[in-house]
Amino acid sequence: MLEVRNVNLFYNKYQVLFDLNFKLEQGEILGFLGPNGAGKSSTMRILTGYLTPSSGSVRFLGKEVSKSPLFLRENLGYLPETNPLYLELRVREYLKWVAELKQAAEPQKEVDRVMERCGLKEVEKKLIRHLSKGYRQRVGLAQALIGNPKLIILDEPTVGLDPTQVREIRELIRELGKEKTILLSTHILSEVELICKRVIIINQGRILTEASLEDLIKEGTERYFLSLESSSYKSELRADLEKVVRITAEDRTEKEVHLEFKAQNKEDIRFVVADLVASYGGKVLEFRPKRSSLEEIFVNLVYKGEQK
Amino acid sequence: MRALTLAKKDLIILFRSPLAYIILSSFLFLSGYFFVSLVSQYQLFSLQAMQLSGIENFTPQEWIIRPYLQNSGIILLFFIPLITMRSFSEEKKLGTFELLLSYPVKEWEVVVAKFFSVAVFLLLALVLSACGPLLLFIYSEPEVLSTLSGYLGLFLLSCSFVALGLFLSSLTENQIVAASLSFGALLILWLLAWIKDVLPKTYQSWIEGLSLLSHFESFAKGVLTGVDLIYFFSFIVAFLGLTFLSIENQRWRA
Numbered sequence: 292m293l294e295v296r297n298v299n300l301f302y303n304k305y306q307v308l309f310d311l312n313f314k315l316e317q318g319e320i321l322g323f324l325g326p327n328g329a330g331k332s333s334t335m336r337i338l339t340g341y342l343t344p345s346s347g348s349v350r351f352l353g354k355e356v357s358k359s360p361l362f363l364r365e366n367l368g369y370l371p372e373t374n375p376l377y378l379e380l381r382v383r384e385y386l387k388w389v390a391e392l393k394q395a396a397e398p399q400k401e402v403d404r405v406m407e408r409c410g411l412k413e414v415e416k417k418l419i420r421h422l423s424k425g426y427r428q429r430v431g432l433a434q435a436l437i438g439n440p441k442l443i444i445l446d447e448p449t450v451g452l453d454p455t456q457v458r459e460i461r462e463l464i465r466e467l468g469k470e471k472t473i474l475l476s477t478h479i480l481s482e483v484e485l486i487c488k489r490v491i492i493i494n495q496g497r498i499l500t501e502a503s504l505e506d507l508i509k510e511g512t513e514r515y516f517l518s519l520e521s522s523s524y525k526s527e528l529r530a531d532l533e534k535v536v537r538i539t540a541e542d543r544t545e546k547e548v549h550l551e552f553k554a555q556n557k558e559d560i561r562f563v564v565a566d567l568v569a570s571y572g573g574k575v576l577e578f579r580p581k582r583s584s585l586e587e588i589f590v591n592l593v594y595k596g597e598q599k
Numbered sequence: 600m601r602a603l604t605l606a607k608k609d610l611i612i613l614f615r616s617p618l619a620y621i622i623l624s625s626f627l628f629l630s631g632y633f634f635v636s637l638v639s640q641y642q643l644f645s646l647q648a649m650q651l652s653g654i655e656n657f658t659p660q661e662w663i664i665r666p667y668l669q670n671s672g673i674i675l676l677f678f679i680p681l682i683t684m685r686s687f688s689e690e691k692k693l694g695t696f697e698l699l700l701s702y703p704v705k706e707w708e709v710v711v712a713k714f715f716s717v718a719v720f721l722l723l724a725l726v727l728s729a730c731g732p733l734l735l736f737i738y739s740e741p742e743v744l745s746t747l748s749g750y751l752g753l754f755l756l757s758c759s760f761v762a763l764g765l766f767l768s769s770l771t772e773n774q775i776v777a778a779s780l781s782f783g784a785l786l787i788l789w790l791l792a793w794i795k796d797v798l799p800k801t802y803q804s805w806i807e808g809l810s811l812l813s814h815f816e817s818f819a820k821g822v823l824t825g826v827d828l829i830y831f832f833s834f835i836v837a838f839l840g841l842t843f844l845s846i847e848n849q850r851w852r853a
Contacts (some may be wrong), residue, residue, distance in 0.1 A: 336697065339700075339701045340700070340701075341697050341700055341701065341850065342850055343850045343851050361703055361705065364700075364701060364702060364703040365703040367701055369698065371694055371697055371698055371701075373694045375693050375694030375695040375697065375698050376695070377608065377612060377695060378606070379611070379615040380611065380612065384611070387700065387838070388607070388608050388725075391604045392601060392605070392702045392703065392704060393702060394602055435699075436845060476696065543752045551755075559646070586816065593679060595813040
């Protein structure tokens with residue numbers, strides 16, 4: 292749906308984005324993840340056509356964005372990072388104006404539909420100036436949804452909200468993701484973990500990795516944790532285990548033995564290990580992959596990237 | 600059509616802020632003050648004029664309406680930058696401009712809408728300020744056509760101020776900078792004609808041709824010429840065009 296090819300961006304003499312390449316497929320929720328100042332918002336601005344890249348191309352449904360910006364704008368819902376709103380307008384008034392601009396077939400109905408969805412009914416007559424931050428964020432999201440856009444780009448949609456509001460907004464985004472293509476930019480990892488299926492991690496203007504969340508987590512899952520009852524842990528079992536895995540830590544208490552090990556290669560060795568332990572009559576108390584959190588993976592990647 | 604929708608939003612916002620009313624009432628107060636003083640001056644002189652003949656063109660047209668229009672022009676020169684300074688600068692500062700350009704609108708529609716909304720505001724100000732001259736028509740017989748042409752001139756003049764103000768506002772996020780630049784530029788264009796006497800002959804007509812004041816004066820005299828109309832129209836179109844280019848250009852400079 293959206294295709295970014297070899298995009299570079301210079302700001303004066305400084306290069307802000309380095310050779311970005313990625314695709315956004317129809318119907319997916321892509322997480323765009325990076326620390327503050329990584330170049331996320333600049334990228335969003337390029338995707339929406341507000342900035343033109345210094346080199347490279349952005350295509351929306353096959354059409355170059357910088358050449359036919361209107362085609363993108365007709366199909367885009369955008370919530371910028373700062374959630375800019377016209378504070379002097381009333382909620383319904385503002386949303387209706389957006390609906391008219393986006394040429395919705397029935398502006399009133401469209402506004403009703405979106406207000407319903409974002410829970411704005413009870414504040415429809417208020418001036419946006421008088422709304423709380425949470426409600427303003429909902430208005431921001433509502434204006435992005437008006438006109439039933441094919442592509443929705445959300446830049447840090449939950450920033451500055453309290454935990455309940457964050458949960459509501461995330462729920463809403465996940466709901467939307469069932470039918471829409473969404474690009475979600477954020478620096479909050481758990482957000483990506485909860486909402487997105489695929490992630491792009493960006494730091495200092497470069498894409499560090501692009502993977503499905505599943506792969507990313509699997510990649511971080513190298514170690515396994517096994518706990519056996521002491522009496523059932525025999526030296527023959529250990530010897531056989533060492534043929535398939537590399538034991539990295541071993542801990543004994545009176546009742547339990549704790550083992551940590553890695554697979555020799557990247558295969559899933561859980562069945563092999565389970566069968567082996569069973570054949571020696573080992574009494575398993577606990578067996579699980581030691582899943583490194585997205586947090587660790589992220590920090591690792593960013594750190595590695597910076598070392599280069 | 601989209602330009603109208605855009606302008607509607609700008610007008611709502613303009614009239615919901617106190618600024619619109621402050622400017623409107625200050626303008627009406629000041630121009631009313633000038634009107635009253637012009638009328639009383641005329642009254643004073645008319646008593647003497649009966650005794651001493653020889654004052655040329657002693658008509659309400661020449662002594663009240665024409666100077667009234669000129670004074671109104673000068674007052675507008677000070678107030679219009681205060682309205683146009685917000686147009687782009689404020690939207691850019693708040694970030695709403697980025698969002699606005701993510702809607703299905705074309706850049707030129709945004710420019711036209713901004714111009715249109717301020718022009719509507721000015722039209723309102725001018726119609727309200729026409730109350731004074733209308734009173735003259737009840738008690739006296741000024742020339743209808745020259746008054747109308749004077750008002751057309753005043754409207755075109757203020758539209759030119761608006762076009763220039765919009766352009767300068769599109770260059771910066773800072774409203775104060777936008778307003779100051781507009782004051783400066785407008786004053787220079789207004790007063791350009793003053794230095795023509797010290798310049799060599801060949802440049803005199805050039806300078807005069809550039810000055811807003813000299814083109815406005817013929818309207819106020821009731822003389823509608825093609826040159827003046829073309830001057831104002833091209834002035835407006837040129838600065839709206841520059842505004843458009845400046846917005847387009849910002850996409851390229853990050």
